[in-house]
Amino acid sequence: MLSSITWAVVAWRRLPPPRTTALRLLGVQLCVALVVEVLGTVLSLNHAPNAWLYDLYIVVEFILLLGMAHALHLLPYRTTWILACAFLVLVSLEVFRLRDTDALVVMSASLSALTLTGLYLRLLWQRAERVRGPLFRDQLFWTGLGHVIFFGAMTPVVAPMDLLIATDPFLASSLYYLLQFLCCVRYFAIAWGLQLVPRAGLVPSTA
Amino acid sequence: MTGTSDIAVVVIIAFLVMLLLIGTAVLSLIIVYTRRHRHRSELAELQLQRDQEVIAAEREATQQTLGEVGRELHDNVGQLLTVAQIGLTAVLDDGAPDGRLHASLSALEDGIEEVRRLGRTLNSDTWHDRSFLDAVSTEAARVERVGRIGAPLLITGPPPEFPPDIKTVLFRVFQEIMSNSLRHAKATTIRIALDGGPPFVLRVQDNGTGFAETQAGSGSGLANIRRRCALIGFRAELVTAPGAGCTWIIQHRSSDAA
DSSP states (O other): OHHHHHHHHHHHHTOOSOOOHHHHHHHHHHHHHHHHHHHHHHHHHTTOOOHHHHHHHHHHHHHHHHHHHHHTTSSOHHHHHHHHHHHHHHHHHHHHHHOOTTSOOHHHHHHHHHHHHHHHHHHHHHHHHHOOSOGGGOHHHHHHHHHHHHHHHHHHHHTTHHHHHHHOHHHHHHHHHHHHHHHHHHHHHHHHHHHHHHHHTOOOOOO | OHHHHHHHHHHHHHHHHHHHHHHHHHHHHHHHHHHHHHHHHHHHHHHHHHHHHHHHHHHHHHHHHHHHHHHHIIIIIHHHHHHHHHHHHHHHHHSOOOHHHHHHHHHHHHHHHHHHHHHHHHOHHHHHHSOHHHHHHHHHHHHHHHHOSBOOEEEESOOOOOOHHHHHHHHHHHHHHHHHIIIIIOOSBEEEEEEOOSSOEEEEEEOSOOOOGGGSOTTOHHHHHHHHHHHTTEEEEEEEOTTSOEEEEEEETHHHHO
16 A cells, blocks of 8 residues: 555656646545555554554545636635535534544545545536547546545445444454555555656646 | 355355446446447548538639630630730731830730730649659749849750649649748759659749748748648659758659669
8 A cells, every 4th residue: 555655655756847736636636545544554553553543644635626626627616615614613523522642533435435525526527528539548537536446435344443342343344454455546546647757748637 | 054155155146247247337338338439530530521522623613714814814814805906917017017015915915825824824724644754844934024133944864744633742842842942042044954863853043132040940942842742652852951952852762762
């Protein structure tokens, strides 16, 4: 998983300037993801609790990807802000309800995943309608595909995670491998899309 | 354990179902994209066909109009002038010879001949019936008359009979070269040499001022001449220098394959 995120970060760094707002936000999200994965791994190896790190990351990731969706004209400005604020409230409520810093905010994660799945499915539809060249050479198509696969398929895995951690930690950790697999698929797809841009000689595309 | 096993099974099934749904959605997108792409290509092709038909129709309309003007000149105007000629001739036959009447009759006869010639030129049906050699000869004679310069034509072997499209473009290229020489070269003679080959070679050489090709304007007709020749399978070579006149060599590319 770390290698897929690293490849995505390297591909993003190799993008020719100027980078659009959407690509800048994607770059920030990739860098944050890399840092979180490294820190999470270190904490896990030291048997320290790391759920709080991933809870924080879920919030940051959602905000960044919402911003990216707005930059790609998938969401109007007001709706973006409303969704972001609503999500923050939801996370706060769930954290308050759980009162446990080592618990994952699975409900918020599931809802954010469903929201982002819908948004990036819309991005895929938009690209299919607007792209004039080959769809498989469109950078945004691969970015959207990675996000749709990850967030769409992770929901049934994440939703019962809290219950499984409490009742069957072994099963929970086994199912976690599915999340890691989805993560790899996501970042490999994003990296593939990003590395298409310098080869095609294109300025990074936006909607 | 049974409970968590059931949960695991449900999770895995739900995971696979979600993947299937996502796969179906992406497949639908790809189908939509492919159809749209195909429709766009078909539309572009239809648009191109339509544009070509419009151009062809405009060309036909122009040719028809010119043909009608040519026929009108030849028939109506020529007839009226002929009537005037007959009247003047009758007056001269009846009365004493008058120098002014003779001059008027001579000018009228020249006018009739000019009108008939113009009518033949404008009538595209007549043009298509003529060979390329006839068209070049007529054009050379016209340039001599209009430009008051020499335009001798040297023919070495009869040229092949080109298809009408090639003949049209080749003749337009020849006209453009002659026109450029008349307008820009300040030449007193334009020598035309036509070698039927193979390969077919048309050489147009003037004794004008010449020019440095690199200093020709970016919108010059030189590129136009070369492009038109290339389109019909000919090569256009220009030899010129300041003070050394200008020579165009138009050669059929059949010699390149040999």
